[in-house]
Amino acid sequence: MNCCEKQDYTIDNEQLARFAKAMGHPSRIAILSFLANLDSCYFGDINNELPIAKATVSQHLKELKESGLITGTIEAPKVKYCIHRENWAKAQAYFNTFFASLKEKDLCCD
Amino acid sequence: MNCCEKQDYTIDNEQLARFAKAMGHPSRIAILSFLANLDSCYFGDINNELPIAKATVSQHLKELKESGLITGTIEAPKVKYCIHRENWAKAQAYFNTFFASLKEKDLCCD
């Protein structure tokens, strides 16, 4: 599926939970913000931005990669991390659809 | 702040991470979907919907309450759970703002 095809954004609850879980830590939100703002994309700069050990940063990056929200590429001797734009859009649509599904009127709770 | 006032949705990364963390489990997504769709709002019905022990359901509901996404009210002998609409909207705005913050052009990654 290329970026121009119409996409089916039927929510997959498991996938939504995986995206959410990946975002469920302040350091990982900070990393994603950093990358989304294009401040830089190299490990070293990400590492400098965070008050934690580089082994831990590397671990968080690995989790974000596995969630699909970012990619990692070797550009020797550095490693370049980028937002995975297609999955980013997918996550955005998932969350948006999820939140928008709240019904207006509620006999039970209103 | 009532529901009609303009709200400041400056993203608080810690809060965004807390919302995300609360959503980071399939059972909790299922619970939120169930409540958002207003299928019912009582513990018993939520419990019936999920293939896990009631003690575990109760625990997940507690976490969702602590995240602010839902409320819990005793309606003896039942307990009624509802989406916390104000915080729900806040979470929706946080996620949306977060995803929308991705810059279009990227000298580093494109």
Added chain:
DNA sequence: AATATTGTTCGTAATTTTGCGAACAACGAA
């Protein structure tokens, strides 16, 4: 008052997450 219904809390176990330093690997530069 005794009993049934509805959920929460407790105690426990297994697994996962988070974090760190040290060791290691890969590559470029001298």
Added chain:
DNA sequence: TTCGTTGTTCGCAAAATTACGAACAATATT
């Protein structure tokens, strides 16, 4: 080839998460 730079992986420890059954509490009903 040797050295320095850049990140990853390993091994470990501490803490948090997930899950369950049993016990408990609160209220309604009989």
